Amino acid sequence: MSAADLGRSLLEGHRVLAAELVLSLEERGYPDLRAGHLAVFQHIDRRSGTRLTELASRARMTKQGMMLVVDDLEARGYVRRAADPEDARAKIVKLTAHGRRAAAEARRAVASLEARTKRVLGDRRYETLREALDQLTGGEGSVG
Amino acid sequence: MSAADLGRSLLEGHRVLAAELVLSLEERGYPDLRAGHLAVFQHIDRRSGTRLTELASRARMTKQGMMLVVDDLEARGYVRRAADPEDARAKIVKLTAHGRRAAAEARRAVASLEARTKRVLGDRRYETLREALDQLTGGEGSVG
DNA sequence: CGGGATGGTCAGGTTGATTGACCACCATCG
């Protein structure tokens, strides 16, 4: 077991959780949702909507990355882009009715996954895992 | 903070460690090595070489995935494919002289990264992190 | 008004995998 394996375990952990989430979403009647979509559902203002750039910064990804996700959700009818009356450059990403239902279900799926993960690891281990990851990633993006 | 964030933290952790590794490899004079290459350097029999399928299974990836890595390393002169005298279907992936030097350096880079990571997290947290990841991924690939 | 910053978009690339299809060859059963 080496640091390289640790790196791969992290990746695999990511995949496992993402797959769980997709499965859970499927069971809840949303087979076309993927883990990445949650970045929107978790960070968007449910009523008023949120700008793309704001979504990106909340989800800590680039606006280009967020674009892909929003494009996808828009094509599937979960969100739409509306003009921002306060800034002609900006557009506001808003949930459609379908999107609001999906967001609610998605939040439940996330909560349930979190509960299951805690149950599997135990609360202590779960907390330590989060702490360790924050330390690994949170700093300046560097271990050394 | 939700389970979805946990998933993204895992991915980000993976990225951070991979980036550290690449950086360290660069500093050691191997700017063309990437984290994925270590799967070979860590699992190949240094003298006698190892079959592709065996490498894949040791590194827990598909043979197609291992192919890509080996193709890449071969193109860069780190390994070569030799016929297996015992099985005409098989080829043995062997380190070149260049590959042996790189593998040694790569092992040092990995050891150093591991040491630094332990220093940052503390031994206890590091161990718990590994345990938690094993539990998350190790089972049947399922949390529930 | 001029010029830099901001919001959104397009184009293209990267990493680390995946599934499916194939063929040559081995091993064994009859």
Next chain:
DNA sequence: CGATGGTGGTCAATCAACCTGACCATCCCG
């Protein structure tokens, strides 16, 4: 000996989740 199923390697296509760079319209500040 010959069919048959499994194994080793390969090719092709795809995926997810990103990234950087370049751009343009618009905003805001001096």
